[in-house]
Amino acid sequence: MRFPTPLLQGRLVRRYKRFLADVELNGDLVTAHVPNSGSMIGLDAPGSAVWLSRSDNPNRKLAHTLELVEADGGLVGVNTSHPNGLVAAAIAAGTIPELAGYARLRREVKYGKNSRIDVLLEDDARDGGRPPAYVEVKNVHLRRPDRGDGLAAEFPDCVTARGAKHLEEMTEMVRQGARAVMVYLVQRTDCAYFRVAADIDPTYAAGLRRARESGVEAVCWSCRITPEAIELDRPLPLRPD
Secondary structure, three states: OEOOOOOEEEEEEEEEOOOEEEEEEOOEEEEEEOOOOOOOOOOOOOOOEEEEEEOOOOOOOOOEEEEEEEEOOEEEEOOOOOHHHHHHHHHHOOOOHHHOOOOEEEEEEEEOOOEEEEEEEEOOHHHOOOOOEEEEEEEEOEEOOOOOOOOEEEEOOOOOHHHHHHHHHHHHHHHOOOEEEEEEEEOEOOOOEEEEOOOOOHHHHHHHHHHHHOOOEEEEEEEEEOOOEEEEEEEOOEOOO
16 A cells, blocks of 8 residues: 555654644644554653645545554554555455455445454355355554564454454354454564464453354464565464563
């Protein structure tokens, strides 16, 4: 995914009310939309270098959107609206082996109890195709200090009741004979593996453990990130929480 227009570099003054950030940009103070409902642990320090996109849509309340934050010597993508498209494009290109080769890819398809699956992959059953694959994408940007076993990408960075609900619905899809695959997309470049942040959300950690025991699959990929583009880079191993 290439950013359609060049990003603007500034300095973070503060993030507040979850979805707002004040940024010093070319000597001016602008308020930017923060498209991230998480806590953004380690990514909201005042003075951090940040990159903003700018929209010319006159109907938008805020023209600027927070896209990237410099942290721990690298760039981190914080816009949670990008991972679904990034993963869908990677699947279509055959980049993720576990999800390659399906005849059709659809996005935002209704399923379960009033939910929408991020990506639904389908084959033609008349030709002996595989069962459908329900793909749920989670954005990952949390990385805490090294605990002595390498730098881990972690999810979630705050309690996520919605995420726990998705795990239950994915488990139900497996019971019905479909595949269900969690894709954890790490929008940063400095992690060696992935684990669940069980200390932050033990309910989600237990839910993922049960889901995987029931047949829900899980894969994780890190990204290459520049101020010009974000794209999938390499798979990361998943370790127990």
